[in-house]
Amino acid sequence: MTRPPAIGTTPLRLQMPLTAEAAAGLWAGQRVLLSGVVFTARDAAHRRMIELLEAGEEPPFPLRDQVIYYTGPSPARPGAVIGSAGPTTATRMDAFTIPLLERGLRGTIGKGYRSAEVREAMRTHGAVYFAAVGGAAALLARRIVEAEVIAYPDLGTEAVRRLLVDDFPVVVANDTAGGDIFELQRGAPPTAPGENRPPNMDLGAPGDESPPPADGAP
């Protein structure tokens, strides 16, 4: 069986937007560096986007194959691209996520658990959830090279921003086949079957002695 690279080997570089094919190749535990455009939205912006969709209107950015980063940055210092910008808890956005996945949203970036319903919807729609390190907001902000408010400026930190990121470090937390990093890392079996998938991930179980493969992602 092919196995993923062990921790410390080169992470996979991934260009946004994220196609269905690229998403399907990712697996929970894999280290990824994201480059390209992602959009920020958190609680208040999600509420407004859902109201728009329910009214039959278009969201502030096209959702298909896009990635939403759950963050509310601190104010930028003069001359800076953005302030500190780490992930906020994804769980709070669970209530708003499924309608976005139904319209083609391919990925989300946050920290913390996703609900069983959202994990199931990610499988159905071929989407992934990336975890970034919570509280590493100064480090992550360095990987953001452009930032522009594109909607809801009245929401301040919660406005929707278009970010250009360069090698933004994340790990795959939920993959398109139901793999869940938080369950895998605690040694529990995945809730959903993961046939033909690597049983241990980049972040694999401590003490796993299996050799890494010669190439990159499976």
Add this chain to the structure above:
Amino acid sequence: MRNIPFADVAIRVAAAIEQVNFDTSAPVMNRLVQILETEASPGGHLAMADIVENREIAAAERVPMCQDTGMVVVFAELGEDARVSDGSLRDAVTEGVRQAGRHGHLRNSVVREPLFERLNTGDNTPPIIHLDLVPGDGLRLRLIAKGFGAENMSWARVLTPGEGVEGVKREVVRCVEAAGPNACPPVVVGLGLGGTLEVAALLAKRALVREMGSRNPDTRYAALEDEILRLVNATGIGPQGWGGANTAMDVRIEYAPTHIAGLPIAVNLDCHLQRHTEIVF
């Protein structure tokens, strides 16, 4: 009666809030590095490496270590022979919070009311202030910039006395497991026991402003702190939930007298940031 100038309080509170957002205290940094160096889980180790490097970047660039720069909670001990001149202690601390937000480019994270419009107050005020009157003419402020990733996973309830030590251990582990990665582990567990429901919650918060690794002076409670730390770290959740033996950095217990019929318990989690400090006038 000793007069402590309003401006002195405001300026020092502002400086302290900026400091806890940019700089990592030695006890916290030492503990983070210790975890980084000993965490055997590759995932946990990866998360810790970023957490430590992030602290270095924040301090060097004078930017907040987290975009959630927190809601300011202050434990104030005001001497009965001291007063804040030219205004109230509450107003002085509030002004300090306002100044810190403006000068330090901190995020405005406070809304005016919790349920309906949730309008942002625009200056990160008001802070939460818990005031105790104490003998003397001093003023001691212990403050914490409290992030809500961990606050959201905290709770309080009342156990029966018969549930005892085992019940307390069970409830803390249950809380940390339910919080999982959401509370940004490795967390600090503040555990408040006794009093009434609201006192337990206050004790739990007070435990979070104690120094990293400090132990309750009562050796029974100190031993329980160590035991619960071991139990929590045996969950395997690890830093960020990415696996490992360090789900918590520390467990601290504060207790108070309580009623014969109850065992109030509150678990207040803090994320790995532990942004607290003390100001003495």
